[in-house]
Amino acid sequence: MGMRETILGDGFYRYDPEGGRPRGAADRPHLMVRDGLLQPALEERTASGICLPGESLDDDEMGGPVQFPGGIAMPVQIERVLGFGRSFSFWPLLFGLACCAIEMMALGGSRFDMSRFGMEAMRASPRQADGMIVAGWCSIKMAPRVVRLYEQIPDPKWVLAMGSCAISGNVWDTYNIVQGIDSLIPVDVYVPGCPPRPEALWQGLEMLRERVKQSRHAYDGLRRIPARDVLAAQTAAAEACAPAAGEVKA
Amino acid sequence: MSALMDAITAAFGARILETGDFRGDLTISVAPEAWLEVLTFCRDNEATKFDMLDCLLGDHLPERAAAPFALVAQLVSHTYGHRLRVKTALTEGQAVPSVTSLWPSANFDEREAWEMYGIGFTGHPNLIRLLTTEDFEGFPMRKDFPLEGTVGGRVRTDLRGKI
Ligand code: SF4
Numbered sequence: 001m002g003m004r005e006t007i008l009g010d011g012f013y014r015y016d017p018e019g020g021r022p023r024g025a026a027d028r029p030h031l032m033v034r035d036g037l038l039q040p041a042l043e044e045r046t047a048s049g050i051c052l053p054g055e056s057l058d059d060d061e062m063g064g065p066v067q068f069p070g071g072i073a074m075p076v077q078i079e080r081v082l083g084f085g086r087s088f089s090f091w092p093l094l095f096g097l098a099c100c101a102i103e104m105m106a107l108g109g110s111r112f113d114m115s116r117f118g119m120e121a122m123r124a125s126p127r128q129a130d131g132m133i134v135a136g137w138c139s140i141k142m143a144p145r146v147v148r149l150y151e152q153i154p155d156p157k158w159v160l161a162m163g164s165c166a167i168s169g170n171v172w173d174t175y176n177i178v179q180g181i182d183s184l185i186p187v188d189v190y191v192p193g194c195p196p197r198p199e200a201l202w203q204g205l206e207m208l209r210e211r212v213k214q215s216r217h218a219y220d221g222l223r224r225i226p227a228r229d230v231l232a233a234q235t236a237a238a239e240a241c242a243p244a245a246g247e248v249k250a
Numbered sequence: 251m252s253a254l255m256d257a258i259t260a261a262f263g264a265r266i267l268e269t270g271d272f273r274g275d276l277t278i279s280v281a282p283e284a285w286l287e288v289l290t291f292c293r294d295n296e297a298t299k300f301d302m303l304d305c306l307l308g309d310h311l312p313e314r315a316a317a318p319f320a321l322v323a324q325l326v327s328h329t330y331g332h333r334l335r336v337k338t339a340l341t342e343g344q345a346v347p348s349v350t351s352l353w354p355s356a357n358f359d360e361r362e363a364w365e366m367y368g369i370g371f372t373g374h375p376n377l378i379r380l381l382t383t384e385d386f387e388g389f390p391m392r393k394d395f396p397l398e399g400t401v402g403g404r405v406r407t408d409l410r411g412k413i
Contacts, residue, residue, distance in 0.1 A: 141383050144412035151413075173398045175390045176382060231409045238410070 080215070086130065086156075087212040090205075093129040093149065094122035098136025100163035100195040107198040107205075119205065126150075131158035131208070133201075134187075137165035138178045147227040150185045158212060160204055161187045164194045184227040186218035252276070254332055257297035262288060277335040285321070285338050286347040292325055292334065293352050300325035300334065303353035308363035310392045317341050319369055323349070345370030366391035 096104055107114050114120055123129040126149045138146055150159065161181050164170035167190050169179035181187060188211055191204035211217075219225060255276060259266055265284050270277035280288045292300045304324035312318050317339035325334045338346065348371040349356045360371045361380040368389040371377060379386060385408060388395060 139381075141381065144409060147409075147413045175386075175388075175395070227409060227413055231413060234408055234410055 080213070083213045083215040087209045089118040089121075089130075090158075090209060090212055091121045091123050091128065091130050092119060092160075093126050093132040093153065094124045095132055095149065096135045097138055097142065097146075098163075098165060100135040100165065103195040103198055103201060104133055104135045104162065107201050112198040112202060114202070114205065117205065117209065126152035127154065129153050130156075130212075131160070131188075133160045133162050134166040134181045134185075135162040137163075137170065137172055138181055138184075139176050140178060141176075143178050143184055143227075146181065147184050147225070150225070156212075156215065156217060158188045158208055159185055159218065160189045160191065160201075160208055162191050162201055162204070163196060164192055167192060170194060182226065183230075185225050188218045252332075254298060254330075254334065257295060258288075258291070261291055261295070275335065276333070277337060279337045279339070282321075282338050282340055282344060282346050285336075286349065288336060289323060289325075289349050289352055292336070298327065298334070299329040300327045302326040302328060303349070303355050303359070304333070306349070306356050306359035306363065308367035308369050308391070310367055312393050314339070319344070319367060321346060321363065321369060340369060343368075343370070345372050347372050348374040350374060365389070368392070 096102075106112060108120060108122065126132075130153070132150060132153065134146065150157070159181075161167050165172060165177070166181045169177050173179065178184065189204045189207045191200050193200050196204070255269060255271075255278075258278060259269070262280075262284070265288075266278050266280060268277075268279035278288075292298045302325070304326045306321070306323045309320040309322065310318060311320060319340040319342070321338050321340060323336045325336065327333070340346065346369070348360055350360065351373070357375065358380060360374055361377060363369050364371060364374075364377055365379050365382060366389060378384070382390070
């Protein structure tokens with residue numbers, strides 16, 4: 001609640017001349033710049049369980065040793081083993097929205113070669129993917145499709161927002177651009193730049209791999225996603241108007 | 251001028267309001283009433299044979315107070331390899347006949363010109379929004395449309411039923 005709700009309320013292509021709208025990282029209290037990348041601020045991280053590279057995850061948070069029937073304790077943390085395996089075959093969704101996708105292709109090409117990390121298998125179907133790289137600006141007409149693609153990716157899933165457009169809308173503060181993809185879906189790693197160099201995306205993917213290894217997600221335990229919250233608010237608003245019609249009928 | 255321009259001026263005479271030739275780029279201006287007739291001629295005449303509509307686009311020129319909107323069609327002939335630009339000037343709310351019957355590719359171009367500039371097309375089979383959401387209001391490529399900001403609910407889209 002609190003901070004994040006405010007951000008989401010303002011960020012979702014809604015213009016509020018009095019209250020203003022977040023325009024960049026500095027205006028977004030849940031983000032900060034670290035290692036040249038935008039990072040969620042500390043309170044936000046502890047709330048959502050986001051971990052920075054180099055930060056270790058203590059064992060209590062991982063749930064401790066797995067107990068098997070018969071009282072045998074497994075000294076290995078299963079999640080961590082699974083995460084380790086997943087991190088070496090992370091298959092992103094083949095999904096480019098705008099010019100940033102060109103740099104994503106460059107990372108897939110032979111010069112930067114993301115297949116070194118087991119990421120070259122970009123799946124054309126969200127049902128086969130482990131996550132998505134939102135590369136480029138998202139138009140308002142595309143927004144429901146992005147949400148649909150995200151929801152079709154099976155759990156566990158991770159999202160990387162690539163480029164200023166996906167992070168904040170960039171200079172396209174206009175009639176047709178979603179002002180930051182995190183107003184729709186939970187984002188794990190933000191890679192700024194216009195477009196980011198393939199190296200920057202590579203660093204972002206390394207951070208993502210770190211999170212995959214640790215089985216950490218931007219979404220919370222209830223798998224709530226911001227677009228569904230917006231939808232619920234819109235439905236509630238429509239229902240609040242509905243009784244007026246009912247009274248007329250009665 | 252070229253045989254192409256000779257054929258067109260011979261057929262329409264004074265109804266061609268203006269002709270231009272910039273480094274071989276031929277342009278003619280016509281009145282909106284002659285729009286369909288001139289384009290039909292361009293497609294069907296033996297001397298012109300414009301078998302392809304390269305693009306059709308709108309424009310907004312607010313400094314031209316009498317007719318602030320322009321409609322431009324770029325024609326290509328694969329028979330002769332020549333090109334022609336046909337222009338017309340429109341007032342606010344003025345509609346022209348659709349040319350989808352001549353070149354089916356005009357369908358999307360006209361939808362976009364209508365969506366972005368509010369130029370009407372009579373006889374278009376499916377004149378609905380192409381690039382923006384259905385609940386969008388306003389014509390965003392007009393010069394008086396706010397450049398920044400999503401402007402008080404104008405583009406608020408309802409996600410109900412969409413996700
Ligand atoms: S951040 Fe720059 S390169 Fe990337 S989609 Fe936006 S405008 Fe294009």
